[in-house]
Amino acid sequence: TIVAGTLAERCQMAAYLCYSLLLAGFVYPVIAHSIWSPFGFLSAANDDPLFDIGVVDFAGGGVVHMTGGTTALFATMILGPRRGRFHDEQGRKLEKPKEFPGHSVALQMLGTITLWFGWYGFNAGSALITQSQDQARLTAVAAVNTTVAGGMAGMVALFVNFFVLERRTGEPIFDLKMAMNGSLAGLVAITAGAGVVEPWGAVITGAVAGLLYLGGAHLLVRLRLDDAVDAIPVHMVNGMWGMIAVGLFASNRHMELAFGRKVEHVGWFFSLYNGSADAHLLAANIVGLLWIFGWVLGIMMP
Numbered sequence: 001t002i003v004a005g006t007l008a009e010r011c012q013m014a015a016y017l018c019y020s021l022l023l024a025g026f027v028y029p030v031i032a033h034s035i036w037s038p039f040g041f042l043s044a045a046n047d048d049p050l051f052d053i054g055v056v057d058f059a060g061g062g063v064v065h066m067t068g069g070t071t072a073l074f075a076t077m078i079l080g081p082r083r084g085r086f087h088d089e090q091g092r093k094l095e096k097p098k099e100f101p102g103h104s105v106a107l108q109m110l111g112t113i114t115l116w117f118g119w120y121g122f123n124a125g126s127a128l129i130t131q132s133q134d135q136a137r138l139t140a141v142a143a144v145n146t147t148v149a150g151g152m153a154g155m156v157a158l159f160v161n162f163f164v165l166e167r168r169t170g171e172p173i174f175d176l177k178m179a180m181n182g183s184l185a186g187l188v189a190i191t192a193g194a195g196v197v198e199p200w201g202a203v204i205t206g207a208v209a210g211l212l213y214l215g216g217a218h219l220l221v222r223l224r225l226d227d228a229v230d231a232i233p234v235h236m237v238n239g240m241w242g243m244i245a246v247g248l249f250a251s252n253r254h255m256e257l258a259f260g261r262k263v264e265h266v267g268w269f270f271s272l273y274n275g276s277a278d279a280h281l282l283a284a285n286i287v288g289l290l291w292i293f294g295w296v297l298g299i300m301m302p
Helices: 002-006 013-036 061-079 105-129 135-169 176-191 199-222 231-249 252-259 268-273 280-300
Strands: none
Touching: 002 013, 002 061, 002 231, 013 061, 013 280, 061 176, 061 231, 061 280, 105 135, 105 176, 135 176, 135 199, 135 252, 176 199, 176 231, 199 231, 231 268, 231 280
């Protein structure tokens, strides 16, 4: 569905079925196994994990969102833009890309709220399949972090966009699209670390996610890549950021809460606070996101 949003209004049903078969049959299962299975070569549950810690992706920020967002990027590069988005009827490049606004902001908001509600099952529900000795507490941590990251990202995207419009045009508006997609970007970004970061880390993760969404959406237009619902900056860009954020903000107590045992390697900022520069977790997660990008590229791009 991430890919379907990006390709809205210009992809045939046969193409949907073909890429869905590849994605569900050959891309996602391999990535999920490599990161979540005890036998996966990147898994934190492996007997000999990468860099002595493995990739930590609590609820699928990389496994689910980055996989879908990266596929969406390759798909829109191959398929091209909607008619009239970047070129006129004669095929001449438009100086200013044509906007295709949604037909109902109310329905967009309803969809955003529905997705946000579902995210509690997605993130907090993932606590129920961990080795934690206190799953109730871990569930609460994940729910709180999900809430503050989504809210922070939405506010940052809304107000920063307002400020940018004021500087560019002198006629700023509060664009609800920015608040909605910004919130979704924050929810994506916190997915990888929902149960392993402190709430203040979730606030920073969400704030950066809001900025990355704005920058990513603007960059796509500059590159003339047509993403109908901004799924690429929401899912791919912030899926990547979420994986990196785990390597920066994962705390000792919440890592031990999630894993049910003592963990030697935590977020880089916590390592610095404890007097070391241990970046094992950060390095493992960067390897993980490079693996996801490479596997999706290798299977979907040809």
